[in-house]
Amino acid sequence: MTNRNLSAVAVLVIAAALTAACGDDAAESPRAATPAASASPAAPASVPGGAPGGTGAPSTATTPAAPPTGPAGPSAPERRPASPPPVQLPVRPTGTPGARQVVDAFRAAGLKVPNPRDRSVDCGPDGLGLGCSELIATDAVTVYVFPDPSSASDVAETWGGQSFRHGAVVLNYLEARTPAADRARYEKVLTGLR
Numbered sequence: 001m002t003n004r005n006l007s008a009v010a011v012l013v014i015a016a017a018l019t020a021a022c023g024d025d026a027a028e029s030p031r032a033a034t035p036a037a038s039a040s041p042a043a044p045a046s047v048p049g050g051a052p053g054g055t056g057a058p059s060t061a062t063t064p065a066a067p068p069t070g071p072a073g074p075s076a077p078e079r080r081p082a083s084p085p086p087v088q089l090p091v092r093p094t095g096t097p098g099a100r101q102v103v104d105a106f107r108a109a110g111l112k113v114p115n116p117r118d119r120s121v122d123c124g125p126d127g128l129g130l131g132c133s134e135l136i137a138t139d140a141v142t143v144y145v146f147p148d149p150s151s152a153s154d155v156a157e158t159w160g161g162q163s164f165r166h167g168a169v170v171l172n173y174l175e176a177r178t179p180a181a182d183r184a185r186y187e188k189v190l191t192g193l194r
Helices: 003-023 099-108 149-158 180-192
Strands: 134-137 142-145 163-166 169-172
Touching: 099 134, 099 142, 099 180, 149 163, 149 169, 163 180, 169 180
Parallel strands: none
Antiparallel strands: 134 142, 142 169, 163 169
């Protein structure tokens, strides 16, 4: 044989050995993953006349008893709701404009409020957790309404110069590139709302 033939034979032998080694892995066999599939569905409790093979010796094989049902039996697994309960947001104060009302006032004043999105769910514990009552985000400004002016003040202070607060309403400019001159117009419209 030539070296070329020996190399080809060696590659084939190695490939066959690897295939045999990988193919015999019982953990990856679908039947091995379910041992109950290979077991008979019901084995007799005892063989009449003794053990299998007719030796006459009593059999000790027993069939497991079915689990009891009813009040003393196993309880049904706890079922969880398909979706979490809705988040209960705090109520905005009486006399405070809603976030949608503020956005509509901006639009009526000729200010840009493109792509308005109600993100009030972000106020709750699964979102930003800010504790706001309402939240409308636009590409120009984000409007937050809080349950009280002190909560609004606390959050506005954390945003520094990127926000404006009037009562329980906070305008946030962090996600928008609103020019400073336009910010004053948004703030004037907000302060004029009742």
